[in-house]
Amino acid sequence: MAKKVMIMDTILRDAHQSHAATRMRTEQMIPVLPQLDEVGYYSLEGWGGATFDSCMRFLHEDPWERLRTLRKYLKKTPIQMLLRGQNLLGYRNYADDIVEKVVEKSFENGIGVIRVFDALNDPRNIEASMKAIKKYGGQLHATDPVRGICEAAISYTTGPVYDLDYFVKLAKTYESMGADNICIKDMANLLLPFQAYELVTALKKELRPETKLHLHTHNTTGTGDMVNLMAIRAGVDIVDTALSPLGNGTSQPATEPLVATLAGTEYDTGIDLGKLIPIANHFKKVAAELEKEGSLNPKVRQVDVNTLIYQVPGGMLSNLMNQLKKAGKEEKLPEVLAEVPNVRKDCGYPPLVTPSSQIVGTQAVMNVVMGERYKMVTKETRDLFAGKYGQLPMPVDPEVAAKVLKGEKPITYRFADDLAPEYDKLKAEVVEKGYYTQEEDVLSYASFPEVAETFFKWRKAQREGVDTDLAKTGVYPV
Ligand code: CO
Numbered sequence: 011m012a013k014k015v016m017i018m019d020t021i022l023r024d025a026h027q028s029h030a031a032t033r034m035r036t037e038q039m040i041p042v043l044p045q046l047d048e049v050g051y052y053s054l055e056g057w058g059g060a061t062f063d064s065c066m067r068f069l070h071e072d073p074w075e076r077l078r079t080l081r082k083y084l085k086k087t088p089i090q091m092l093l094r095g096q097n098l099l100g101y102r103n104y105a106d107d108i109v110e111k112v113v114e115k116s117f118e119n120g121i122g123v124i125r126v127f128d129a130l131n132d133p134r135n136i137e138a139s140m141k142a143i144k145k146y147g148g149q150l151h152a153t154d155p156v157r158g159i160c161e162a163a164i165s166y167t168t169g170p171v172y173d174l175d176y177f178v179k180l181a182k183t184y185e186s187m188g189a190d191n192i193c194i195k196d197m198a199n200l201l202l203p204f205q206a207y208e209l210v211t212a213l214k215k216e217l218r219p220e221t222k223l224h225l226h227t228h229n230t231t232g233t234g235d236m237v238n239l240m241a242i243r244a245g246v247d248i249v250d251t252a253l254s255p256l257g258n259g260t261s262q263p264a265t266e267p268l269v270a271t272l273a274g275t276e277y278d279t280g281i282d283l284g285k286l287i288p289i290a291n292h293f294k295k296v297a298a299e300l301e302k303e304g305s306l307n308p309k310v311r312q313v314d315v316n317t318l319i320y321q322v323p324g325g326m327l328s329n330l331m332n333q334l335k336k337a338g339k340e341e342k343l344p345e346v347l348a349e350v351p352n353v354r355k356d357c358g359y360p361p362l363v364t365p366s367s368q369i370v371g372t373q374a375v376m377n378v379v380m381g382e383r384y385k386m387v388t389k390e391t392r393d394l395f396a397g398k399y400g401q402l403p404m405p406v407d408p409e410v411a412a413k414v415l416k417g418e419k420p421i422t423y424r425f426a427d428d429l430a431p432e433y434d435k436l437k438a439e440v441v442e443k444g445y446y447t448q449e450e451d452v453l454s455y456a457s458f459p460e461v462a463e464t465f466f467k468w469r470k471a472q473r474e475g476v477d478t479d480l481a482k483t484g485v486y487p488v
Contacts, residue, residue: 013245013276013277014277014278014279014280015242015246015247015248015249015272015277015278015279016051016052016247016248016249016279017051017052017248017249017250017251017265017268017269017279017281018051018052018053018054018055018090018224018248018249018250018251019046019049019051019054019055019250019251019252019253019265020055020250020251020252020261020262021046021054021252021253021256021265021293022034022039022046022054022055022056022057022080023055023056023057023058023059023061023090023091023092024055024059024092024226024250024252024261024262025252025253025256025257025261025262026256026300027059027060027061027064028228028256028259028260028261028262028310029256029259029260029261029297029300029306029310029311030256030297030300030305030306031060031064031305032059032060032061032063032064032068033064033068033069033300033303033305033306034296034300035069035071036071036075036076036079036080038296038299039056039080040079040083041292042288042289042292042293043080043083043084044083045285045288045289046084046087046289047083047084047085047086047087048086048285049087049281049282049285049286049289050279050280050281050282051087051281052088052248053087053088053089053090053122053123054080054084054087054088054089054090055089055090055091055092055250056077056080056084056089056090056091057073057076057077057080057089057090057091057092057116057121058091058092058093058099058116058124058125059091059092059099061073061076062099062454062457062458063099063100063457063458063461066454066458066461066462066464066465067458067461067465070465070468070469072450072454072465072469073454074115074119074448074450074454077089077116077119077120077121078119078120080120081119081120084120087122088121088122088123088156088157088159089120089121089122089123090121090122090123090124090125090161091116091121091123091124091125092125092127093112093113093116093124093125093126093127093139094126094127094128094129095126095127095128095135095136095139096109096128096135096136096138096139096424096425096426098112098139098457099112099457100456100457100458101365103425103426103429104426104429104432104456105426105429105430105431105432105433106138106426106429106431107431107432107433108432108433108436108453108456109138109139109142109426110138110141110142110145111433111449111452111453112142112453113139113142113143113145113146113147114142114146115449115450115453117146117147117150117157117158118146119450121157122150122154122156122157122158122159123157123159123161123191124139124143124147124159124160124161125161125162125163125191125193125195125224125226126139126140126143126160126161126162126163127162127163127164127165127193127195128165128400129165129360129361129363129364129365129366129399130165130360130361130366130399130400130401130402130403131164131165131180131361131403132399132400132401133180133183133184133187134400134401134424135400135424135426136162136184136187137187137424138426140160140162140184140187140188140189141188143160143188144160144188146158147159147160159190159191160188160189160190160191161189161190161191161192161193161224162184162185162187162189162191162192162193163192163193163194163195163224163226164177164180164181164184164192164193164194164195165195165197165361165363166194166195166196166197166198166200166201166361167198167200167361167362167363168200168321169354169359170359170404171359171403171404172359172361172403174208174209174212176403177194177209177212177213178212178213178216181213181216181217182216182217185217185218185221189221190221190222191221191222191223191224191247191248192213192217192221192222192223192224193223193224193225193226194206194209194210194213194223194224194225194226195226196225196226196227196228196237197226197228197323197363198228198230198317198323198324198325198326198362198363198367199227199228199229199230199231199233199234199237199317199323199324200317200321200323201227201233201237202233202237203233203236203237203239203240204240206225206227206237206240206241206244207240207241207243207244208244209241209244210223210225210240210241210244210245210246211244211245214244214245214246222247222248223245223246223247223248224246224247224248224249224250225237225238225241225246225248225249225250226250226262227250227262227263228260228261228262229257229258229259229260229261229262229263229264229313230259230260230313230314230317230324231313231314231315231316231317231318231324232313232315233318234258234262234263235263235264235267235268237263238251238263238268239268239271242272242277249268250262251263251264251265251268252264252265253265253266253286253289253290253293254266254267254290255290255293255294255296255297256293256296256297258311259310259311259312259313259314260310260314260324261310265286266283266286266290269281269283269286270283320347321351322347322350322362322367322371323362323363323367325367326362326367326368326371329367329368329371329372330343330346330347330350330371330374330375331343333371333372333375334346334375334379337375337379339378339379342378342379345378346374346375346378349374349377349378350370350371350374352374352377353370353373353374353377354370355407356406356407356410357369357370357391357394357395357402357406357407357410358402358403358404358405358406359402359403359404360394360399360402360403361403365390365399366394366399368390369388369390369391369394372388372390372391373387373388373391376388383410384410384413384414387413387414391414392414392415392418395410395411395414395415395420396415396418396419396420396421397420397421397422397425398421398425399425400424400425401422432456433452433456436452436455436456437449437452439455440452440455440466443463443466444470445463445466445467445469445470451466454466
């Protein structure tokens with residue numbers, strides 16, 4: 011039976027987040043948006059992840075305005091975004107009213123598909139987001155069948171608890187919570203081609219026939235194309251690729267080779283390679299601009315086999331080396347690499363992704379450098395043991411927990427249950443500071459208070475031709 015494979019292109023989000031520190035500007039996207047819209051992608055990833063932060067912090071752009079612009083040009087193709095569960099677009103836990111508002115406004119401003127995930131795979135951490143996605147996405151979906159989609163993502167990792175049963179059980183949990191799509195999110199490129207085949211086979215067998223399975227990997231270690239191909243042979247519905255100028259290496263495998271590989275087979279994507287060439291030519295120029303301004307280091311395109319050798323994500327290894335260098339103990343790297351799995355075991359085998367990869371890595375460095383395990387403990391390690399990041403996949407080591415927690419009682423409920431509603435309070439702050447122009451401003455401010463304030467100030471100066479600091483003293487337009 012013919013099975014068309016669908017593609018999400020990440021060129022507008024993960025591709026430049028992975029290669030160029032998320033520095034692609036909206037004006038660098040606009041010229042080819044109408045052409046991208048004609049390709050026939052399942053979706054175009056264009057928002058969320060680090061784009062929100064980067065827009066305001068580095069690019070003087072209102073992230074909401076970017077989204078509205080994308081939507082204006084992308085008339086057919088749904089825009090997909092990445093949401094970090096209860097951490098939304100920022101890094102802390104938000105109260106549920108902010109979660110609901112971010113989801114509502116994302117759909118309202120143009121998002122079609124929301125991919126939501128939790129670093130620890132704790133369903134409670136994506137429950138509030140999913141509820142809101144079902145509510146507002148459901149309304150959108152009723153009028154527009156390709157939009158309003160809820161995609162729940164599993165953080166893929168390896169380790170003793172992460173067998174097929176674990177992933178199938180989690181996927182079924184997310185499905186029962188209302189997910190339309192299930193995504194395998196292999197952000198560290200730890201998934202290997204034959205394991206991908208097994209995993210996709212197991213998931214396709216156990217999930218409902220109408221649930222779409224979506225695979226997200228990177229090509230950091232050079233296995234990405236093979237992972238995608240094996241997943242496709244096992245029946246995956248959608249895979250993520252990035253147009254070649256910002257594809258491969260730390261980004262997604264490139265789009266064009268996969269489209270060519272599948273053309274004329276039962277998995278044919280239906281995408282015309284000829285349509286991709288002019289778009290790729292445009293992004294070649296954009297990549298050159300990003301390289302010239304120093305946002306893109308050509309090294310990101312190389313194959314890095316460290317993950318294959320050490321079983322730790324590429325970014326984590328360079329972190330460990332930097333920390334050891336600072337402590338003047340670079341020779342301790344082999345000991346630290348041996349300590350990482352021990353620490354991970356002690357704290358219940360969290361997936362090694364942000365933020366747990368940093369927490370486990372830093373603690374492993376401390377344990378080795380101090381010469382005594384858990385003599386010094388970071389606040390983050392304590393919070394991880396205290397249940398503040400969510401439930402860990404396995405029980406923690408009781409002796410280590412006693413040493414780390416020093417009498418603090420771990421919580422067993424969802425951390426966000428402790429958080430009082432915060433939207434009204436934050437809105438009052440934005441209004442009082444004189445920056446309020448839209449409800450979305452409150453959400454920008456909630457996500458990154460200082461960054462948003464600096465951005466609002468700049469925006470106000472642009473609009474009014476006045477620097478507000480100077481305006482207080484009554485002088486000088488800028
Ligand atoms: Co990614």
